[in-house]
Amino acid sequence: EPEVTQTPSHQVTQMGQEVILRCVPISNHLYFYWYRQILGQKVEFLVSFYNNEISEKSEIFDDQFSVERPDGSNFTLKIRSTKLEDSAMYFCASRAGVANTGELFFGEGSRLTVL
Amino acid sequence: KNQVEQSPQSLIILEGKNCTLQCNYTVSPFSNLRWYKQDTGRGPVSLTIMTFSENTKSNGRYTATLDADTKQSSLHITASQLSDSASYICVVSRDNYGQNFVFGPGTRLSVLP
Numbered sequence: 001e002p003e004v005t006q007t008p009s010h011q012v013t014q015m016g017q018e019v020i021l022r023c024v025p026i027s028n029h030l031y032f033y034w035y036r037q038i039l040g041q042k043v044e045f046l047v048s049f050y051n052n053e054i055s056e057k058s059e060i061f062d063d064q065f066s067v068e069r070p071d072g073s074n075f076t077l078k079i080r081s082t083k084l085e086d087s088a089m090y091f092c093a094s095r096a097g098v099a100n101t102g103e104l105f106f107g108e109g110s111r112l113t114v115l
Numbered sequence: 116k117n118q119v120e121q122s123p124q125s126l127i128i129l130e131g132k133n134c135t136l137q138c139n140y141t142v143s144p145f146s147n148l149r150w151y152k153q154d155t156g157r158g159p160v161s162l163t164i165m166t167f168s169e170n171t172k173s174n175g176r177y178t179a180t181l182d183a184d185t186k187q188s189s190l191h192i193t194a195s196q197l198s199d200s201a202s203y204i205c206v207v208s209r210d211n212y213g214q215n216f217v218f219g220p221g222t223r224l225s226v227l228p
Contacts, residue, residue, distance in 0.1 A: 004158075035218075042220040043159065043204065056215060091158050104149070104216070106158030 002026040004107035006092050012113045016081050021110045023075045023092030031095040032075045033104070034067065036060070036088040043091070049075065082114045117142045119219035121205050127225045132195055136222045138188040138205030146208040150179050150190045153202045153221065162190070162203075195226045 005024045013019050025032050034046040047057040047067055054067065066078045075094075079086055089109045095102045119140045128134050140148070147166045151159035163172045163179040165188070171180045176193045192199055202221040209215040 043218040045216060045218070048215075089156075093158075103161050103164065106160070108158050109156070111156075 002105075004092055004094055004105050006090075006107035006110050008110055009108065010111040010113070012115065013082055015084055015114055019079045019082055019086075019112060021077045021079075021090050021092075021112070023077070023107055024073055025075055025092065025094030026096075026105055027073070029094035029096050029105075031055075031102075032069070033093040033095075034077045035091045035093060035106075037091065037109075038088045046077070046090075079112075082112075084114050087112055087114045117207075117209065117217050119205050119207050119217050121203075121219040121222050123222060124220070125223040125225070127227060128195055130195060130197055130226055130228050133191065133193050134195060134224065136190045136192075136203050136205075136224070138190070138219055140186050140188070140205070140207045140217070140219075142186075142207040142209055142217050144209060145183065145186075146210055148179075148181055148188050149206040149208070149216075150177070150188075151204040151206060153204055155201070159204055192224075195224075197226050197228060200224060200226045 007022045032049040035043050037043045045058045047061045048055045064080045068076050089111050091109045092107045093104050095104050122137045149164045150162040152162055153159040162174050162177050165172050165181045167183050178191045181188045202223050204221040205219040207217045
C-alpha cells in the first residue's frame with residue numbers, strides 16, 4: 001500500500017541551527033501539507049502546498065519556515081533558525097485530488113528536539 | 116471562532132466493551148468531518164469521512180455518526196480490542212477543496228485486558 005514517508009524519524013539540534021525535514025508524498029497526490037504536534041497537544045496546521053506553491057499557511061508558519069518541492073517527489077520543510085519551542089513532532093500529509101472528501105494520508109512523523 | 120471540541124479527554128475501558136466518543140464543532144463553513152486514529156508517536160490514520168448529507172458511516176468495528184444541525188459527531192467502537200488503545204481525533208474540513216482542516220484535541224482511549 002502506498003504511504004507517505006518522512007525522514008529523519010528523529011533529529012536533535014541546537015537552538016539557532018537550520019533543520020530540513022523531508023517527506024516523500026504518495027506519488028500521484030497533488031496536495032501536500034505540513035502539520036506539527038507538540039507533545040501532549042493537538043495537531044496544528046502549518047502549511048498546504050499545491051501546484052508548486054503555498055496555498056495556505058497558519059500563523060505558526062512565519063518567516064523562519066519555508067517549504068519546497070525541489071524535484072517532483074520530495075517535499076521539504078525548512079526551519080531556518082530553530083527555537084526551543086519548535087520542538088515537536090512534524091507530520092507530512094498528502095491528498096490525491098480536488099474531491100473534498102479525499103483521504104488525507106499522514107507520514108509517521110519527524111520528531112524534532114531543539115536543545 | 117472555528118473550533119472542534121472532543122469529550123471525554125481520556126477514557127479507560129475493558130477489552131470487549133463498547134464505547135462512544137463525542138465531537139462538537141463550531142466550524143463554518145462545513146465541508147466534511149473525519150475521524151482519525153493516532154497511535155502514540157505515529158501519524159494519524161483515517162477511519163471515516165462524512166459529508167453534510169451523511170448521518171452514519173461504518174468502518175469495521177468503528178461507526179461514526181454526524182448531526183449537521185446540532186454540529187455533533189460521535190464515534191462508536193464495538194467490542195474493543197487492546198489495539199484500539201490510541202488517541203481518536205475529530206477533524207472538520209472547512210472548504211470545498213479540503214484545504215483547511217480544523218483538528219480537535221483528541222480523546223485518549225485505553226483498553227485494558
